[in-house]
Amino acid sequence: MSVADAKGPASASEPLLRIRDLKVGFSSHGKTLPAVRGLDVELSKGEVLGIVGESGSGKSLGMLASLGLQARNAVVSGSVVFKGQELIGRPRRDMRALRGSEISMIFQDPLSSLNPVMTVGDQIREALLLHTKSMTKAQATARVLELLQLVAIPQPDRRINQYPHEFSGGMRQRVMIAMAIANNPELLVADEPTTALDVTVQAQIMRMLRDLKEKLGLALILITHDLGVVAGHADRVAVIYAGLVIEEAEVRELFANPRHPYTRGLIASIPKLTASKDKLYSIPGAPPMLGALPEGCAFHPRCSFAQDVCRKVAPATIELGRHRASCHFAETLPPWGESARAAQSEEPAHG
Amino acid sequence: MPLSSVQASSPARLRLPEWASPAFLVGGVVVLFWLVATLFPTWLAPYDPLKLAGRRLQAPNASYLLGTDALGRDVLSRTIHGAQHSLPIALLVVVSAVVIGSAAGAISGYRGGIIGAAIMRLVDITLSFPPILLAMAVAASLGPGLGNAAIAMVVVWWPVYARLMRAQVLEVREREHVEAAVAAGAGHFRILTKHILPLCWTPILISATMDLGQVILLAASLSFIGLGATPPTPEWGAMISDGATFFYSWWIAFGPGMAILTAVLGFNFIGDGLRDYFDPRSSK
């Protein structure tokens, strides 16, 4: 099969997950509309990677496609290597064995993500029994109780027989997490895990994910539209725009020294307690429609630094150490500091 | 996925109006054929449906495309003439049921009160019989014959429209323009006929189209049992009953069976097309 197989098990230096040039498109009327245009990310064992982008940017789609969960009319190409094994093009049976055991996922809305007509216990038990054929039902039930305790659900022996609608939003997300970690996965993909929750509950869930990561040695991919969530919890951040990673860096570096105007716009639009509400910044315009991508840099119609070259030539990725950005002016943008930040906030119009 | 729901656009050379879906067109052609057969059967039928046309019990051949029956009559000609005894009856039954049912439903929905409740209880009771048994009982009480069978079918069918109309009226009654009319001092009759009923017809129309097919089926069933058309009328159900008697001459029942099947399918297709056009959400 792939070269990675020939090399045998992954060596310590090799990343847990490496996505290279992943493309996802939808075929429609003989044409293929690109939704993910070439995703490149890496993740080491135990690391937390934030993937940030607006809805429709392809951030969830890319991760779903990596796990073989794309829609039926989607066309996927590129390479996704997990623990030295290529996932793209693997038989569906192998992918099923991988999903939920070595790689798990949780989703945005825990109410719609849980099956309304199965008890919570049945749903978690199913995750266990699917991957450990030798497990008896009693063993599975014991493990479910243990898991519910781990995610701090009170009275697990009573809760185990209840249905999702009897749980609160935060409790439901804990159930989802319990289900996801049931088989001690090495990678957990959390797709907007807190977006549908109350602010106070959001913090609890994020803290829980962090704790579990430490306790279980998980690697975590945090998909979100909210740079604020990423700031407190990720080691590294990849910013996605129109199906491409446009900037990637260590979290501190990214916030201190953003090199893409889009990232700068995102940072500027994080609401701050000190700022007055009416001054909240937002990037002008809307992300491009699928199949109607602008020529050149996909971000240029919304960019205040756009020049002629941006309208014609797609920018190459510029690497500066472990910081990379895809902008013609990545190295020449004005330095990022309080003043630049304020300027961006106050002058939302095009330059 | 939003993209998968994008409908394929029809090729440019075949630009049809929106209501003319393929199903609607197929249904239309079939129903049109049976309409012609109803109005001008002699144009289509090669023989007299009631007279001896050739040797009896002939299998289909070049001169008798669908064979001959036990009395030597041409099955094809009888099948074509049979439309006369199915389509007009179906139309009559559905129109009567729609008129009676809509009136009852409108009164019940608009007025409510004891009369409205009484009407709805009658509807409930009528609908709590298996339709064919009630139709059989009524038809038998009135005596055999197509006319009595038609009455029996109206008795069975009007409550369906009463329920439908009542639900519609209850909904439309709450709309603002009705309140405005009430405020303007319009009379009850005027409000009902001018402001409420015109908005209630779409589901009734769709349902009535589909029911035309179902009534054809029920009428044929009653005739098959012997409660509808009487010999020698070339009614489809009665012809199939003949065919059952001469079981080994399968062709006697084949013609009328296909006639019922195509006519019912035709009305179902038209009804489907109408529903897709008026209420795109209901079809997935």
Added chain:
Amino acid sequence: MLNYIVRRSIAMPFILLGIVTMAFLLTAITKGDPLTAVVSEQQLNNPEIVAAARQRWGLDRPLPERYLIYVGNLLKGDMGTSFVTRRPVSTDLMARLPATFELVISAMIIGSVIGIVFGLLAAYYRDTAIDQSARIFSLFGSSVPIFWLGLALLFLFSVKYQILPGPGRIDPRMSPPPVVTGFMTIDTLLAGNLAAFKDALSHLILPSIVLGWTVAGTISRLVRANMLEVMEREFILTARAKGAGELRVVLRHAFRNILVPVLTVISYSFAYLITGAVLTEAVFAWPGMGSYAVTAARSLDFPAIIGVTIVGGVMFLITNLLTDIAYVLANPRVRLN
């Protein structure tokens, strides 16, 4: 919801009374002498029988009083005497009810299985040839005259290819088992007669398919529409992300969520099955209530017709009530409220 069922159960007797009233009115509209509704033509010249009938049904009394007598007789289980069989209608019906139930239940099973499988396939392979075929199959089922389909299949499978037996419940050369449940398949098994069981089962196949087909279409279209909706829901993605296979996703996760509407449509399809059973029984010479009704209608046997109609209405009422109860049991959210 439980409340609702209680209310429904309380309303039952009133609807029953309505049914009986309707049946009484039918005897009252019978043209000519009301005697013709209870005494057959041949017996009208027999003064003794006429007098006895007048006495028993109160035919010489005014209409309201006759109504009370009629209801009273019904409460005693007296539906009159069949002109044709000369036996009490209630006795006839009791003897024939199991045959109808056996047919309707097996048709319901066949219709539900076909309907559900086709609906699942049509939804999973939406807009493909499979989907279109399922649609045509279901349209055919709801448009074909059932008595004609019965004749056609009987001709093809019994006469032409001789794969399946002809009309009836069991081969006339075979001695029928002693009646215990009235279900031929069960009674033959109870009697330990395997050959007879096989024969009874093979007699059941054709009429059940014919009858089941008429409801399979309705069920498959409902299953398809509901499945399309459910398969778009997020918990389906969760199940797949868990590593569940497609069969498990479709059956255990998606289908279980549409069980309530499916159960509902299956029990409401009972109405169509009863209607269809009348004609199917007539074609297949099936000795149930339906063929009894048809014979009665053909010979204008009024007590028998009215009796069948009443029993049919009662069966309807009971099924609808059972549907509601099943609905509550199948739906955890309703059950707990």
